[in-house]
Amino acid sequence: MIATSHVWLRRSAAPLVVGALPAILFIMLFGVYAGWTIAVSFTDLALLGRKAIEPSFVGFDNYVRLVARDGFLGAVWTTTVFTFFSAIVGQCGIGFLLAVILKGGKKRLRGIVEFSLLFGWLAPDVVAAFMWSALASPDGLLNTVILRPLGFERVHLLNLYAMELVVISNIWKGTAWSYLLFSAALDTVSREVVEAAYVDGANAWQRLRYVLVPLLRPQIATNLLLVTIWTYAFFSLIWALTGGGPGRDTEVLSIYMYKQAFEVGKLGYGSAIAIAMMLIVAGLSVLYVRQGKDALR
Amino acid sequence: MALLQARHFCKDFGAVNVIPDLSIDIQEGDFTVLVGPSGCGKSTLLRMIAGLEDITRGELLIDGRLANDLHPRERGISMVFQSYALYPHMSVSENIGFGLKLEGCSKAEIKQRVGDVADALQLGELLHRRPAQLSGGQRQRVAIGRAIVRKPRIILFDEPLSNLDAKLRVEMRMELMKFHSNHGITTIYVTHDQVEAMTMASRIAVMEKGQIRQFDTPKKLFDAPTDPFVAGFIGSPQMNLFEVSKVDGKTLVTKEGATISFAGLSSDRIGHAATIGVRPEHVSIGGKEGELAFMARVDLIENLGDESIVHLVSGTQKITARAFYGAECRVDQEVRLGFREANTHMFDQAGQRLA
Numbered sequence A: 001m002i003a004t005s006h007v008w009l010r011r012s013a014a015p016l017v018v019g020a021l022p023a024i025l026f027i028m029l030f031g032v033y034a035g036w037t038i039a040v041s042f043t044d045l046a047l048l049g050r051k052a053i054e055p056s057f058v059g060f061d062n063y064v065r066l067v068a069r070d071g072f073l074g075a076v077w078t079t080t081v082f083t084f085f086s087a088i089v090g091q092c093g094i095g096f097l098l099a100v101i102l103k104g105g106k107k108r109l110r111g112i113v114e115f116s117l118l119f120g121w122l123a124p125d126v127v128a129a130f131m132w133s134a135l136a137s138p139d140g141l142l143n144t145v146i147l148r149p150l151g152f153e154r155v156h157l158l159n160l161y162a163m164e165l166v167v168i169s170n171i172w173k174g175t176a177w178s179y180l181l182f183s184a185a186l187d188t189v190s191r192e193v194v195e196a197a198y199v200d201g202a203n204a205w206q207r208l209r210y211v212l213v214p215l216l217r218p219q220i221a222t223n224l225l226l227v228t229i230w231t232y233a234f235f236s237l238i239w240a241l242t243g244g245g246p247g248r249d250t251e252v253l254s255i256y257m258y259k260q261a262f263e264v265g266k267l268g269y270g271s272a273i274a275i276a277m278m279l280i281v282a283g284l285s286v287l288y289v290r291q292g293k294d295a296l297r
Numbered sequence B: 001m002a003l004l005q006a007r008h009f010c011k012d013f014g015a016v017n018v019i020p021d022l023s024i025d026i027q028e029g030d031f032t033v034l035v036g037p038s039g040c041g042k043s044t045l046l047r048m049i050a051g052l053e054d055i056t057r058g059e060l061l062i063d064g065r066l067a068n069d070l071h072p073r074e075r076g077i078s079m080v081f082q083s084y085a086l087y088p089h090m091s092v093s094e095n096i097g098f099g100l101k102l103e104g105c106s107k108a109e110i111k112q113r114v115g116d117v118a119d120a121l122q123l124g125e126l127l128h129r130r131p132a133q134l135s136g137g138q139r140q141r142v143a144i145g146r147a148i149v150r151k152p153r154i155i156l157f158d159e160p161l162s163n164l165d166a167k168l169r170v171e172m173r174m175e176l177m178k179f180h181s182n183h184g185i186t187t188i189y190v191t192h193d194q195v196e197a198m199t200m201a202s203r204i205a206v207m208e209k210g211q212i213r214q215f216d217t218p219k220k221l222f223d224a225p226t227d228p229f230v231a232g233f234i235g236s237p238q239m240n241l242f243e244v245s246k247v248d249g250k251t252l253v254t255k256e257g258a259t260i261s262f263a264g265l266s267s268d269r270i271g272h273a274a275t276i277g278v279r280p281e282h283v284s285i286g287g288k289e290g291e292l293a294f295m296a297r298v299d300l301i302e303n304l305g306d307e308s309i310v311h312l313v314s315g316t317q318k319i320t321a322r323a324f325y326g327a328e329c330r331v332d333q334e335v336r337l338g339f340r341e342a343n344t345h346m347f348d349q350a351g352q353r354l355a
């Protein structure tokens, strides 16, 4: 019943099917849920009111609205900026540089940096958000300990630099992952190859540019893919820190979707946003996977 | 003046001292081989000369100029690594031309010089391949090409043939020798392999525990080792070394309990020796008058076709004899062994060779 050349698999088909039952159920659940979301995205289903009970089919109306109105495109831009600076430049870039610098560094320094990075990684999003807003609030640490004593006016950082703050806190939160991944990847690079580059006369920057980065291209591509996917749909830290504000300054797609679906109550439109997000991420994934494959050739 | 001088080199890794005090002069055009047991500091010395490892104390002079703080390139040194360390993501020509590219040479010049090197090493056909698509010997040649393209004064090799199979190793050994005699680049070469050392070297430095025991031509090293360590290290099978525990009239007893008589000999030199060495080919089964002689039991006979290696024991003293004909003995037989005084190597208590 199982078509496979593995004799041991075929002979024990019955227990395998039983064992796989939960997985099969879950796959069905995913399928049903995805199908439901797609279906809903073509209706005007609402959270409350008459449309909650009798939604009607509206064709591509929701999708047209994505492009026709500002909200969605604005959120796409905000998300892209947030992802680019916090995930790609911040987590990946800083993680990579830290991994390279600390590779040959002192054990003590390395331990301290790793501890601080992991601390950010392990702190729950909501706790992290609370810490950062405490740090940045008008009565917070930055104002009372640094800015005020230096004679500056009290600054409401969360109002003035919301995006910067959200980006920095996400870098703080997520760099550990990239750092650990690149650290492990660097261990696979032969020490002699790097030394050969040194003897050939490559300085630190040239060794990075011509040897390390090309050698680690598959890992870099994979990590960019993962980090982009996570960050594109990232919700909790931003929600807890700014709620998407001030105004709509930090309203990324996930927050926009949440607000449309559950605050405004348009479940159909919210579903369309979810589907669009998925398509964007899928598009980016294809791009990254291509990059990684090129490196292997 | 020597091209390269290491003066009182000392190397510590943290609290561990690996090289206590080492000096060596390398002459221009020489092929110098460093040999020694594993962990004796050969690679460390080579890496200090290359500039990959700091020199804890001591001076490195190249052309009489202090080079301790110079970059390998400024030292005029290049290196061939044990794993070849080719850049896996670059083609053969990019690998060879990488150093030139970093120097800022023009594309045309790089092409020209890479082409010249590739011709010299018969790599012309392979220039567009990646290292993964090359055989071991070809990779080796690319590594050499990369090392010579910038015309270094000194080229360093760290066990470059140890990853090759036996047949290829012999071929590459001959290629390297030809290469050296054609180009005459000063070479320092680390190896485990005695045959490599003996055949390739103009001079061999035998190292032990971070010190150079003897630095001499292969012939001198073989014929007149200056201390027991070198005597035991050079030559295969190993030289028999007898440590004398006491001398009683015309017999001596070794620490391992063999009793050797030198009754027929007039010399009193033997009486002063703390260690007596004799190569297996000089130990004869049967023995003659006027030789040092002793009895031993045959333990094992290795027949190699044209020669036999006979392993014997006397007390707990192991002896190896080498016969260039079928050995005329059987396992467990008690035989008389003899060797001539002229063939012995004698060392005093301090490990100095007795003249």
Ligand SMILES: Nc1ncnc2c1ncn2[C@@H]1O[C@H](COP(=O)(O)OP(=O)(O)OP(=O)(O)O)[C@@H](O)[C@H]1O
Pocket (backbone or CB within 6 Å): B013, B016, B018, B036, B037, B038, B039, B040, B041, B042, B043, B044, B045, B192
């Ligand atoms: N980076 C290091 N840190 C600490 N100790 C080291 C380091 N590199 C080498 N050593 C030690 O220095 C000694 C000499 O090492 P080295 O690699 O020079 O030996 P070698 O003669 O090349 O041996 P082999 O023939 O096995 O290659 C060894 O005892 C080794 O453990």
Ligand SMILES: [Mg+2]
Pocket (backbone or CB within 6 Å): B042, B043, B044
């Ligand atoms: Mg070594």
